[in-house]
Amino acid sequence: MTKYKLEYIWLDGYTPVPNLRGKTQIKEFSAFPDLADLPLWGFDGSSTLQAEGHSSDCVLKPVAHYPDPARTNGVLVMCEVMMPDGKTPHVSNKRATILDDTGAWFGFEQEYFFYKNGRPLGFPEAGYPAPQGPYYTGVGYKNVGEIARQIVEEHLDLCLAAGINHEGINAEVAKGQWEFQIFGKGSKKAADEMWIARYLLLRLTEKYGIDIEFHCKPLGDTDWNGSGMHANFSTEYMRTVGGKEYFEALMKEFDKNIQEHIAVYGPDNHMRLTGKHETAPWNKFSYGVADRGASIRVPHSFVNNGYKGYLEDRRPNSQGDPYQIASQILKTISAVPAGAVAKAA
Structure with missing residues (x-):
């Protein structure tokens, strides 16, 4: 034993x-x-x-x-x-009551800031570092510092060793900001793995004396990006059948339910979803092919494949509860009966 x-x-x-x-x-x-x-x-x-x-x-x-x-x-x-x-x-x-479907796949892109002494890692004691531009997917000490990459690499290894379906990492747009991606099949499975990945990151940074800031706009109303948790999603029907008519009906349903989505997409989203920094306003719904400023970004692959595949909801923020986010997305999708649009046409 x-x-x-x-x-x-x-x-x-x-x-x-x-x-x-x-x-x-x-x-x-x-x-x-x-x-x-x-x-x-x-x-x-x-x-x-x-x-x-x-x-x-x-x-x-x-x-x-x-x-x-x-x-x-x-x-x-x-x-x-x-x-x-x-x-x-x-x-x-919340987990016990959410809508779940193992045929619904979710990929979450978790953004966050490393914080040290009350400010993003790499920020000077007063003022700001050089403007955004070189930090996204950046390499080198002046862009990512001396410790951030060590932490994200160690976190990646921990997740993989734990069996978490971690899919990648990258430095993000603001200095001290990073992202990791988690994929899962089913609302509960995907969200479970995201919460465990968050737990591993928070526990890991204890030994480095660094905090994780998940707030969606920690630097307030400044010309610095906030943090999202973009939700990539698909159902079996979206992946295998799809179609332009079904897609358009789905987007109408998302538009109709904008308040229900914003309510569970994380607090303070009005600070982040302003229409600036590649975000759609929190109170307006939009979609577009490869449009990072839309509420839902439609990949070229989705259109080229006959409107089949996955879509990306860019509105969920970094503080959001993935259980509720995945459930609300699935609830909205479920309101458009699979096959009904094609039969009507």
Whole structure:
């Protein structure tokens, strides 16, 4: 038998952006445990805005697990928060109620800033560095500094070793800003892996004395980019059938539901979606082929393939909850019956 370090990870009750929480218990298993082997556990919800002190018990229900490459015999355990009966989802548990479909594929592009001493990594103590331009996909000390790439490379290795479907990294438009991409099949699977990737990044930077700033516009109303979490999405029907009529009906449905999307695409999006810095205004819907300034960017490959493939919603921001983002996108897609448009035509 081997003693395994089980890191139970969950989202707390803070709003509008929940925080990741985690605590460890030790359990013995003869081999790396299956998900079904992992027991329910509890925590003090009065310390995480999920319960009152006079009745503070909350329950953690394992829903996904991964090897923890930073620990010997470690396991990362993504959990849903449940009420004391272990069966009723807590009101803060968004994962339990989202729309899911394993045929719906999501690719999230997580942007973020490294922060040190209250400012983006590489910014001078006063004022700003040279204007944006050379930092995006930049190389060299003057563009990326001495430590950022070391962290993102280490984070990449951790994600891959954990079995997270990490698809790439790059320096972003602003100094101190970076991006990584996570892909998954199904709302829950894609979002689980994004939250675990965020957790690994936050835990990793502890040893470097650097913070991660996920706010979508940390530098405020300045000529510096904000951070998004662009959501690339497709369904089986979009990938195999599609068609221009179906695509246009889908875009009408997205336009009709603009408020519902913005409501879950991350707080303070009005600061980021201004129509500047390659963003569409938060209160106007648009789409265009290869248009980085549209709400939804339509890849050339989508059009060239007979309006089949994936689309990119550029409005979700870096603070957004991927559970809710993926669910809202899928809900909107589901309102356009597959095949109905083609039959009507």
